[in-house]
Amino acid sequence: MIRPPAPIVTVLLFAIAVVLAACGGGNMNMGRQLQAISVTPQSANAQNFANKQVQFTATGTYTMAPMSGMPQVLWSIGNPFSTMPVPAGVSINQNGLAQCTTFSGTVTITATAPMDPSFPLSQMTMMTSNVSGMAQLMCP
Secondary structure (H helix, E strand, O other): OOOOOHHHHHHHHHHHHHHHHHHOOOOOOOOOOEEEEEEEOOEEEHHHOHHHEEEOEEEEEEOOOOOEEOOOOEEEEOOOOOOOOOOOOEEEOOOOEEEEOOOOEEEEEEEEEEOOOOOOHHHOOOOOOEEEEEEEEEEO
16 A cells, blocks of 8 residues: 655645635534524514614523623524515614514514634624524514
8 A cells, every 4th residue: 555645644634624614614613612592582562662673682502601691693684694685664783773664563583693602703604503593573
């Protein structure tokens, strides 16, 4: 059996590690990980809030101490990676403040964050290991 020279093996292993890291696979950070997100309030009727604005907050549960915290999240109406349009007349900003203007009905508010707390929120995609929490917003 012919053995490849050691430098070739090293280069190949490095290339594989780079590809896995770039694709979001092979989670190299085995430290503290986000396990779950809870959104409060779980259900809200905008009619009961000033200017039909509801402030949502996200709390994360982690695998290591501290076991809970306030992760940075991507707020969205429905799935943040969906190509479906958001209904007109309802919105949520990057701070979790939702508002009903002309929309009447119920929507799902979603808070999504990467499982790895050190992963930049701006680089999160549907292919990233993500965690989501949901709540309901009723617009009168």
